[in-house]
Amino acid sequence: MSVNEEFRPKIVAFCCNWCSYAGADLAGSSRLAYPADVKIIRVPCSCRVNPMFILRAFEKGADGVILCGCHPGDCHYSTGNYYTRRRMTMLFSMLDFIGVENGRTRVEWVSAAEGVKFSTTMNDFVAKIRSLGKNVRLGDLRCKD
Amino acid sequence: MQRIGVFVCHCGSNIAATVDVKKVVEMARMEPGVVFADDYQYMCSEAGQAKIGAAIKEHNLTGIVVCSCSPRMHETTFRSCAKRYGLNPYMVEIANIREHCSWIHKDMQEATEKAVILARAAIAKVNLNAPLQAGESRVTKRALVIGGGIAGIQTALDIADAGYEVDIVEKTPSIGGRMSQLDKTFPTLDCSACILTPKMVDAAGHEKIKIYTYSEVEKVSGFVGDFTVDIRKKARSVDATKCTGCGVCQEKCPSKKTPSEFNRGLGNRSAIYTPFAQAIPNVPVIDREACIKFKTGKCGVCEKVCQAGAIDYAQQDEIITEKYGAIVVATGFDTIKLDKYDEYAYNQSKDVITSLELERVMNAAGPTKGHLERLSDGKAPKEIVFIQCVGSRCADARGKGYCSKICCMYTAKHAMLIRDKYPDVNVTVFYIDVRTPGKNFDEFYRRAVEEYGVNYIKGQVGKVAPQPDGSLLVQAADLLDNRQIKMKADMVVLATAIEPDPSVRGIATMLTASIDTNNFLTEAHPKLRPVESPTAGVFLSGVCQGPKDIPETVAQAGAAAVKVIGLLAKDKLTTNPCTAKPDELLCNGCGNCAKVCPYGAITYEVRQINDHGIREERRLATVNNALCQGCGACTVTCPSGAMDLQGFSNRQLIAEVDAICR
Numbered sequence: 001m002s003v004n005e006e007f008r009p010k011i012v013a014f015c016c017n018w019c020s021y022a023g024a025d026l027a028g029s030s031r032l033a034y035p036a037d038v039k040i041i042r043v044p045c046s047c048r049v050n051p052m053f054i055l056r057a058f059e060k061g062a063d064g065v066i067l068c069g070c071h072p073g074d075c076h077y078s079t080g081n082y083y084t085r086r087r088m089t090m091l092f093s094m095l096d097f098i099g100v101e102n103g104r105t106r107v108e109w110v111s112a113a114e115g116v117k118f119s120t121t122m123n124d125f126v127a128k129i130r131s132l133g134k135n136v137r138l139g140d141l142r143c144k145d
Numbered sequence: 146m147q148r149i150g151v152f153v154c155h156c157g158s159n160i161a162a163t164v165d166v167k168k169v170v171e172m173a174r175m176e177p178g179v180v181f182a183d184d185y186q187y188m189c190s191e192a193g194q195a196k197i198g199a200a201i202k203e204h205n206l207t208g209i210v211v212c213s214c215s216p217r218m219h220e221t222t223f224r225s226c227a228k229r230y231g232l233n234p235y236m237v238e239i240a241n242i243r244e245h246c247s248w249i250h251k252d253m254q255e256a257t258e259k260a261v262i263l264a265r266a267a268i269a270k271v272n273l274n275a276p277l278q279a280g281e282s283r284v285t286k287r288a289l290v291i292g293g294g295i296a297g298i299q300t301a302l303d304i305a306d307a308g309y310e311v312d313i314v315e316k317t318p319s320i321g322g323r324m325s326q327l328d329k330t331f332p333t334l335d336c337s338a339c340i341l342t343p344k345m346v347d348a349a350g351h352e353k354i355k356i357y358t359y360s361e362v363e364k365v366s367g368f369v370g371d372f373t374v375d376i377r378k379k380a381r382s383v384d385a386t387k388c389t390g391c392g393v394c395q396e397k398c399p400s401k402k403t404p405s406e407f408n409r410g411l412g413n414r415s416a417i418y419t420p421f422a423q424a425i426p427n428v429p430v431i432d433r434e435a436c437i438k439f440k441t442g443k444c445g446v447c448e449k450v451c452q453a454g455a456i457d458y459a460q461q462d463e464i465i466t467e468k469y470g471a472i473v474v475a476t477g478f479d480t481i482k483l484d485k486y487d488e489y490a491y492n493q494s495k496d497v498i499t500s501l502e503l504e505r506v507m508n509a510a511g512p513t514k515g516h517l518e519r520l521s522d523g524k525a526p527k528e529i530v531f532i533q534c535v536g537s538r539c540a541d542a543r544g545k546g547y548c549s550k551i552c553c554m555y556t557a558k559h560a561m562l563i564r565d566k567y568p569d570v571n572v573t574v575f576y577i578d579v580r581t582p583g584k585n586f587d588e589f590y591r592r593a594v595e596e597y598g599v600n601y602i603k604g605q606v607g608k609v610a611p612q613p614d615g616s617l618l619v620q621a622a623d624l625l626d627n628r629q630i631k632m633k634a635d636m637v638v639l640a641t642a643i644e645p646d647p648s649v650r651g652i653a654t655m656l657t658a659s660i661d662t663n664n665f666l667t668e669a670h671p672k673l674r675p676v677e678s679p680t681a682g683v684f685l686s687g688v689c690q691g692p693k694d695i696p697e698t699v700a701q702a703g704a705a706a707v708k709v710i711g712l713l714a715k716d717k718l719t720t721n722p723c724t725a726k727p728d729e730l731l732c733n734g735c736g737n738c739a740k741v742c743p744y745g746a747i748t749y750e751v752r753q754i755n756d757h758g759i760r761e762e763r764r765l766a767t768v769n770n771a772l773c774q775g776c777g778a779c780t781v782t783c784p785s786g787a788m789d790l791q792g793f794s795n796r797q798l799i800a801e802v803d804a805i806c807r
Contacts (some may be wrong), residue, residue: 017217018679019659025215028244034257036250037807039805040241041266042216043722044793047741048777076657076680077776078743088759098725112679113661119249122196 007073011038013122014053017048018076019111020068026115027122034122036131043044045069046083046107047080049122053082054105058095059138064129068118069111081109099136101135147272150181151264152197154188154213155244163247163259167335172261176268189219190571197223208271211238212264214243216343218670227528233276235722235792255264264803269689269800271339277791280416280770284370285470286713288516289314291362291652294322295341296687296702298348303706305353309713312355312467314362314376316648317406319424320345320476326407326501328508328515330695332589338423338510343427356726359430361648365472365655369682370718370743370775372469380460382431383417385394385454390427394447394456395419403435405512409502410518412512417447422510431458433737434507471709474666474678475686475702478642483538485543489535489639491625492539494611499641500555506560517567519635526570526635529563531556532606533576536642540781545642550692552640553580554655559638573600573609573632575621577631583694602630609637649689658683665691676705684708687695724773725780728768729754731787734764738779738788741752746772748778 013097015021021042027034044047046069054065069081092105096140106125110118155161166184173182181204185193189212192494200206209232216239224234242260250256288304290297293315301311313320322329325345328336336369348354357376362407364375388456398415405414407421414420416435419427437444438458448456481499481780482550483491491497496519498506509515519526533552536544552578560572579601581587604622612618617637645664653660658678659667669677676685686705687698712718731751739747747767751762766779766788777790790794 012802012805021215021601022217022679025241025244028215028246028248030249033251036246036252038253039259039262040245041798041801041805042241043777043798044790045778046778047781048793048798050781050795050798052795053798053802057624057802057806060803062802062806070659073264073654074657076659077716077774077778078657079741080776080778081269083778083781111661112659112667113746124313 005124007036007130007133008062009126011036011066011126011129012057012062013027013040014046014049014067016041016069017042018112018116019070019074022112023110023114023118025067026112027118030115032059032115032119034119035126038122045075045077045080047077049084051087052109054091055138058100058135059140061137063135064141066106066108066125068108074111080133101131102137104135117137134140147178148180148204148206149178149268149271150200150204150209150269151179151619152188152209152211153182153184153264154193155184155186156212156214158185160213160243160247160398163250163253164242164255164260168257169260169540170766171744173264173268176265178272180267180273181206186316186658188213189222191737194226197226197804201227201232206232206539207369209242209673210238210264210267210271212240212242212260212267213253215241215245217571220479222321223789227765236271237278238267238271238274239606265807266801266804269317269804272795273800274792276510277720278458281717281720282720282771284369284713284715285468286310287467287807288471288473288709288713289346289372289374289467290475292322292475292477292687292689293320293356294475294477294687295324295344296698297322297717298344298472298475299699299702300475300686300706301354302344302348302351304709305351306354307710311356312357314360315356315358316361317420319420319426320348320358321421321425325421325423326504328334329558329562331554332583332585334558334562338603345423348773349425351490356426357465358426362652362655370470370712372470372682374467376465376467378463380462381428382458382460383429384455384457384460385426385428386705387453388428389453391452393786395429395449395451395745397446398434399446400437403432404625407500408505408512411502411505427621432456457591458741471682471712473684473686473705473709474649474656474658475650476646476689478643478688479646481545483535483639484639486535488608489532489606489637490609490611491618491639492527492756494617496617496635497602497639499586499639499697500552500559501641503559503638507559517563524635525567528571528634529573529636530632530634531560531572531574531638531640533574533640535639538577539642545644547663548580549643551643551694554583554586554589554694557590559595560599561597564599571600574601575602575604577605581716582662604630622630643692656683665689676708680734704778720771721775723768723775723790724779725768725788725790727768728787728789729765730756731785732765733785734766735784737782737784738766741778741782743772743776743778746773
């Protein structure tokens with residue numbers, strides 16, 4: 001698929017307070033640019049992200065969702081990111097099954113010192129979403145009349 | 146319905162140059178719940194905070210959104226501001242439109258659109274905020290210092306002098322650290338031992354300081370004010386209460402072929418040993434790997450010669466569990482391994498040594514008794530070459546990208562000392578840049594050049610080749626004269642890059658303190674909170690945070706001590722009220738949440754509840770707010786959705802998602 005330059009995707013990034021949010025702050029103070037399509041939501045730990053939040057984002061028209069946490073072993077709460085890893089593996093394969101391609105979802109470990117990694121990750125993710133194009137909005141069958 | 150005020154900060158031009166703040170204000174006014182919106186040059190300033198305060202009073206605000214820098218920067222500022230003007234501090238949300246917007250985007254329209262959306266998400270969130278009350282937790286008035294070098298010793302002394310108990314845990318058999326290995330110190334040429342040993346003695350004799358040497362931290366649990374730490378006290382095989390430190394055992398020990406760690410492998414030590422003569426405690430350790438008794442069962446000489454009967458071959462490792470209010474990491478550094486630097490022939494020639502090894506050679510208590518001699522043949526060198534930046538400021542993966550900071554100065558010191566003691570020895574230094582920022586540092590370096598005639602050449606050494614006659618051929622480039630140099634040297638000294646002690650990785654993991662790509666511990670804020678780790682109650686002292694010399698280390702140690710004292714001086718700490726809270730009507734007591742809780746904060750109890758008029762007893766999850774740290778793992782694992790996290794509730798986060806995707 002050709003890259004669509006006009007298409008401005010909606011991208012939700014969940015970042016844990018201790019590593020990735022701080023990494024995003026460092027990317028900011030180091031002026032490491034990434035597209036404005038990425039909007040960050042701060043969570044205490046990546047394990048706070050309920051799969052329902054991600055489904056909700058796709059239901060509301062998000063084109064990609066990325067979840068960033070501390071590197072395995074470095075979680076501020078010791079074990080949170082291990083739960084994230086397992087939960088998201090299951091969720092993403094299920095999403096792929098219902099038509100939200102794997103490229104639209106991602107888990108990435110970014111430490112507080114990795115401003116560069118944050119920026120390159122976001123650039124890469126946005127490029128991927130742009131190449132995938134607009135997402136098919138998920139419907140919530142519970143609310144259908 | 147909330148009455149929300151939105152305050153958009155210009156941050157001088159930091160935000161206003163890229164984001165149209167007036168537009169953000171205008172758009173915010175249209176969001177549900179917003180009754181007031183305004184912008185100001187510097188919201189965090191006194192005048193800016195007064196503006197927020199006036200608006201809270203005038204418009205009866207129940208919640209506020211500040212569109213400014215990162216909440217990691219000023220969330221506390223604006224929370225206290227809200228509190229001062231009578232608003233619950235947890236009714237404040239920050240939209241990060243600086244780090245996450247104005248600083249990374251160039252296009253004004255794009256940045257403004259994003260800022261509007263970020264503000265919208267924060268407004269949507271604050272609409273669902275509820276006032277929270279911070280709880281209290283107790284403070285154990287004792288500190289733990291990990292590492293017994295100059296950083297750890299100074300931190301411990303400063304804390305203890307303020308009247309608090311401190312324990313030092315040191316993994317080697319003695320405190321003293323790297324500084325005890327040094328001969329002289331720059332820029333005063335003080336004798337290192339003369340200024341360090343009194344501090345070691347002070348620490349050992351201080352009634353508030355307990356020192357665990359030959360010990361390691363094994364497990365850390367708990368949180369600020371209330372850490373529980375397991376310390377493994379390794380078996381010394383010597384009873385410290387009986388040993389008199391006479392040293393006869395070391396003299397008589399027949400196993401004397403183990404390279405001495407203290408002398409950087411340049412000399413040998415016995416199997417039963419104290420690292421150096423002034424060791425504290427002056428109680429030897431049996432190295433069980435080297436001891437004949439432990440290897441073959443025969444020997445036992447030390448036991449026979451010990452008048453005090455202190456030798457105890459059956460001694461076991463001991464686990465000591467202690468409680469601490471604060472923990473200071475002072476794990477220090479080591480020099481990098483030179484395996485990848487074959488061009489300097491470090492592994493091929495005994496006459497190529499590191500600067501730390503030269504310290505031992507120059508030291509009267511060192512392997513050569515302080516005589517400058519070649520380690521291969523014991524001859525006095527006539528020509529010595531120093532090579533700077535070995536592994537420092539290195540662009541490739543072999544070395545470190547950073548400047549090790551201390552090498553320029555200690556090389557000037559070495560060069561000066563050699564020229565002073567042996568005026569007939571020629572000293573040449575190859576450098577990339579000479580960096581001497583520090584009090585009296587440049588003067589010191591200039592003395593080396595002008596007064597002592599040290600030959601400084603700007604250029605890198607490409608190769609050191611051992612010659613058949615025992616000399617070393619140094620090939621280098623002179624960048625200022627633009628010529629190639631080939632010179633013979635009798636000794637080559639490598640200013641080897643320093644790196645954090647490898648033990649810091651495991652310690653950082655135990656403390657959940659973050660670490661950078663070079664294994665240096667990360668500060669809570671690089672400028673404003675340089676001695677605190679982002680993990681509350683964990684502080685940083687010395688080179689574990691970044692390369693630094695002794696004066697800087699001592700200064701930082703004092704700063705870390707002040708932060709610890711400030712913490713221990715409190716009787717109670719306010720706890721984070723953003724804790725998990727179960728909805729008792731939804732909870733079915735399944736037990737999943739307790740399984741994922743890393744703090745053991747969740748228990749189950751049978752309680753009487755009123756479920757829409759039906760009174761019955763149910764097994765319900767109960768959260769201990771003093772233990773809960775608010776990670777949220779339980780909220781996601783709860784199958785009935787009963788568990789929620791205050792301050793980051795399901796509804797709040799979904800509102801943010803909706804606002805962003807709208």
